[in-house]
Amino acid sequence: MSKGDNTEQAVLQAAEAEFLDKGFALAKTVDIARRAGVTHAMLHYYFRTKEKLFERIFQEKANALAQSLRTTFDDGKPFLKQVEDLAGAHFDFLSRNPTLPMFILNEIHLNEERRKVYLPMLVEALQDTIRDLGLLLEQALKRGEVRPVRTADLLFSMASLNVMTFAGLPIARQAFDMDDEDVRQFVTQRRAENIETILSRLRK
């Protein structure tokens, strides 16, 4: 069964790459099998359907994202430091998974039916982070440390800036006529710029 393990793992890895590249609708099980170097029938043997294989990949990614955000929380920090760390961790996670933003936006956007399954999955994974940042913001506001802002707006702005850094990168590249090196530098600069933008909005 060691051969079987290899096949299963190869399919999983190929599926992750294919789904993240193209999304569910445009990913082809035939291509996943080709990437994995196994015959097409193997994919169905191990995972039965394209949908079940996809669900597994999506869940893994949602959990990994949530996990990387959780680790920043710490009651002892000043609120602005907490926000900076959270935004930084989010950005760094997306750096390691640059195709994830478009992947998630796409899946949520494209299919009414499947949205009902995957949107709750995603939000469920993020629930604790949303709640905890809300509580910390409330306290910081009471202490008069920051300018008033809604939790939803703070989180949404942070996520927007980070997500678009990767989802909008091809557009920025063309709009500002960047080569590969420019793009690398742009991404590096966006990390600081996104954080500064969020902190500027909060500082009194």
Next chain:
Amino acid sequence: MSKGDNTEQAVLQAAEAEFLDKGFALAKTVDIARRAGVTHAMLHYYFRTKEKLFERIFQEKANALAQSLRTTFDDGKPFLKQVEDLAGAHFDFLSRNPTLPMFILNEIHLNEERRKVYLPMLVEALQDTIRDLGLLLEQALKRGEVRPVRTADLLFSMASLNVMTFAGLPIARQAFDMDDEDVRQFVTQRRAENIETILSRLRK
């Protein structure tokens, strides 16, 4: 030929709706024909291919976006007012075309080949706006009116916040448990919040 005019227009309108909903790859010519209330062969009779029909819709949308941004430019205004008006006009255009952000991100993202055609088309339409805001920012910086920031960062942040307001709305809705009325209010509030976020970053 008045009948022919109707058919052609019906196909165009149906195509716009279908492409904006689903993107090129998932839009079906059969469904466009159905939406238009004409037989499927008519679509090919008037536009030859799905691709040609798509190109026409994409170009129209890129031009409409560019047009709505251009109208805000005015040398007489203080720079912060110029930025506010530009961000507001961008937001309002997206309000009227709420499916456009995901549509554009999708097309640029999904297909290497077609990206080469449509990305230049989009950026070409926006070129003047990018250049003019860059010049105005440079002058404002010289006069010491704003904190230092790169043009690319200013524009990218503005676009990111506005675009994600619509592209990320389903996620915000689920994450913050909003009903239809909450969503309407959230969008309204985002307009002011996005502008305030950009201006906070610029103000000294």
Next chain:
DNA sequence: ATTATCTATAGATCTATAGATAATGC
């Protein structure tokens, strides 16, 4: 005996076009 793998194909879906027919405008 059970698990893993392969080949072949059914059945669904989709774009595009061929070829026939009807409507329109000089």
Next chain:
DNA sequence: ATTATCTATAGATCTATAGATAATGC
């Protein structure tokens, strides 16, 4: 004569499975 429309279908693509065969572990 030209333009618009319809029906029917070719040909490509894709998911899923049936059924045969090979490898594995008790």
